[in-house]
Amino acid sequence: xxxxxxxxxxxxxxxxxxxxxxxxxxxxxxxxxxxxxxxxxxxxxxxxxxxxxxxxxxxxxxxxxxxxxxxxxxxxxxxxxxxxxxxxxxxxxxxxxxxxxxxxxxxxxxxxxxxxxxxxxxxxxxxxxxxxxxxxxxxxxxxxxxxxxxxxxxxxxxxxxxxxxxxxxxxxxxxxxxxxxxxxxxxxxxxxxxxxxxxxxxxxxxxxxxxxxxxxxxxxxxxxxxxxxxxxxxxxxxxxxxxxxxxxxxxxxxxxxxxxxxxxxxxxxxxxxxxxxxxxxxxxxxxxxxxxxxxxxxxxxxxxxxxxxxxxxxxxxxxxxxxxxxxxxxxxxxxxxxxxxxxxxxxxxxxxxxxxxxxxxxxxxxxxxxxxxxxxxxxxxx
Ligand SMILES: [Fe+2]
Numbered sequence: 443x444x445x446x447x448x449x450x451x452x453x454x455x456x457x458x459x460x461x462x463x464x465x466x467x468x469x470x471x472x473x474x475x476x477x478x479x480x481x482x483x484x485x486x487x488x489x490x491x492x493x494x495x496x497x498x499x500x501x502x503x504x505x506x507x508x509x510x511x512x513x514x515x516x517x518x519x520x521x522x523x524x525x526x527x528x529x530x531x532x533x534x535x536x537x538x539x540x541x542x543x544x545x546x547x548x549x550x551x552x553x554x555x556x557x558x559x560x561x562x563x564x565x566x567x568x569x570x571x572x573x574x575x576x577x578x579x580x581x582x583x584x585x586x587x588x589x590x591x592x593x594x595x596x597x598x599x600x601x602x603x604x605x606x607x608x609x610x611x612x613x614x615x616x617x618x619x620x621x622x623x624x625x626x627x628x629x630x631x632x633x634x635x636x637x638x639x640x641x642x643x644x645x646x647x648x649x650x651x652x653x654x655x656x657x658x659x660x661x662x663x664x665x666x667x668x669x670x671x672x673x674x675x676x677x678x679x680x681x682x683x684x685x686x687x688x689x690x691x692x693x694x695x696x697x698x699x700x701x702x703x704x705x706x707x708x709x710x711x712x713x714x715x716x717x718x719x720x721x722x723x724x725x726x727x728x729x730x731x732x733x734x735x736x737x738x739x740x741x742x743x744x745x746x747x748x749x750x751x752x753x754x755x756x757x758x759x760x761x762x763x764x765x766x767x768x769x770x771x772x773x774x775x776x777x778x779x780x781x782x783x784x785x786x787x788x789x790x791x792x793x794x795x796x797x798x799x800x801x802x803x804x805x806x807x808x809x810x811x812x813x814x815x816x817x818x819x820x821x822x823x824x
Contacts, residue, residue: 511537512755515552517545517566518742522775526768533762536755545571552580552747561747562756565607570649570656572604572743573808584746584757592764592782596803597741606741606804607763608778611705611797612654613737614728615690620699628731629658629738632700633673641674642689642698645682646818650704650740655814657738657800657807664813672821682824687711687718694721701725704740709777709790729797736798742778 516523520542527538543551545566552559552575564575575581576599585602597606614626625636632641644651658667679698686703690711693701711722729737744763746756762768766785773780774788 510535510752510755511539512562512752512759513539513560514541514563514565514759515548515561515747516540516542516564517548517571518542518776523565523772525775526763526771527759529768529771530759530762534758536758538759546574549575549578549580553578555749557749559747559749560751562750562752563759564745564747565742567742568649568653568740569604569606569743569804569808570653570811572599572741572745573805573811575745576601576603580748581745582748582750582753584753584760586757586761588761589764592761594781594783596801597743597781599805600803604743604745605760605764606743606781607760607769608742608773608776609739609781609799610742610778611729611737611739611799612650612702613705614700614730615693615703615708615725616700616728617693617696617724618726619724620696623726623728626700626728626730628734629654629702630670631730632677632702633670635673635677637677637700639677639679640699641677642679642692642701643674643682644685644689644703646815646823648685650686651702651823652811652814652818653740653807654702654738655817656810657802659810659813659817660802660806661735664810664817667814668817668821671817671823675821675823690725691721694724705779705791705794706777709788709794712793713777713790727794729795731800732798735802736800739779739799741781741804742776 514527520540524540527540530536531538541548541561548564548566549571552561552564555561559580561580564581566572566575572581581603583602584605589598589602589605593605593607597609598604614629614632616623616626631637646652646655655667655671658670662670679692684692686707687710689698689701689703690708692698705727708722708725708727711718713719714722731737744760746753746760750756763772764782766782769780769782769785772778773785777788777790779787779791
């Protein structure tokens with residue numbers, strides 16, 4: 443029965459597959475993976491101001507603030523989101539002006555621009571960052587019935603300030619020639635001494651790891667989360683370096699036996715260059731905590747800017763992006779899971795199988811982000 447459904451969905455996906463080919467991420471590299479990977483967050487923070495200052499002079503096109511437009515600040519690459527934005531324009535007649543930039547720099551830019559900001563919509567990744575934007579005062583609530591119907595409650599802010607548009611898992615990857623799948627079970631299990639010198643995972647300056655640890659604080663409390671983080675540090679094969687793709691590649695190269703990374707990087711590698719395919723082909727995906735709370739998931743999302751000059755258009759755009767058609771296109775382009783129920787996943791993700799996702803509300807996870815940072819510092823997870 444399940445196979446039949448999958449075959450049906452696959453058949454359905456063929457035309458979309460062709461349609462989307464030219465929008466495929468060339469190497470699946472998302473903008474959020476470039477800056478800050480493997481670097482200390484202090485250094486990253488210091489650079490943000492400089493990048494933001496440079497961005498301030500990257501002006502929107504003339505007339506961009508005019509009525510009838512919507513101005514989007516996007517941490518996602520234009521190539522990944524242009525198809526949905528063009529579809530929105532075709533459906534509504536509203537022109538979309540796009541400023542693409544680094545995630546943290548865009549938030550800083552909105553803060554610096556203040557009430558004069560032309561930004562209507564912020565598109566960015568990870569609940570940790572969306573909450574950072576909310577706390578920086580650059581967002582405003584925009585809850586509507588349509589958004590409440592489209593997006594499950596755990597993937598949107600309880601105050602209606604940010605909205606998840608796609609879901610990604612942060613899971614375990616392993617070398618099948620050196621690890622028996624039966625040895626894997628939970629995130630917690632990665633702290634077991636049997637993994638001494640065998641784990642690759644990126645730095646604690648990265649928001650993905652901060653959210654993963656924050657979810658463990660939320661579920662088990664800070665002392666248990668700290669014990670886990672210390673155990674993982676003791677088991678690292680090397681000091682944290684590189685981005686998520688680098689962890690998967692390191693498993694393929696034999697530098698470590700298991701790694702933690704986001705699902706879409708692996709999907710991007712499987713659909714990537716010959717070298718990436720070769721590396722990903724040596725690595726398997728494992729969904730952790732399937733007999734318990736489920737795998738840690740996070741979102742890429744959208745929010746309305748605090749001083750949006752085109753607020754109504756901003757809300758219409760986010761509602762459109764949460765709609766069935768845009769969800770199909772978006773999820774396929776970024777290799778993420780649609781946030782909206784009933785939208786089929788991309789064929790490559792079907793190969794990863796069905797999984798149980800942690801159902802905790804992501805604003806509850808984000809509430810423990812700063813505790814997670816303190817834990818990382820205490821256990822020496824650089
Ligand atoms: Fe990423």
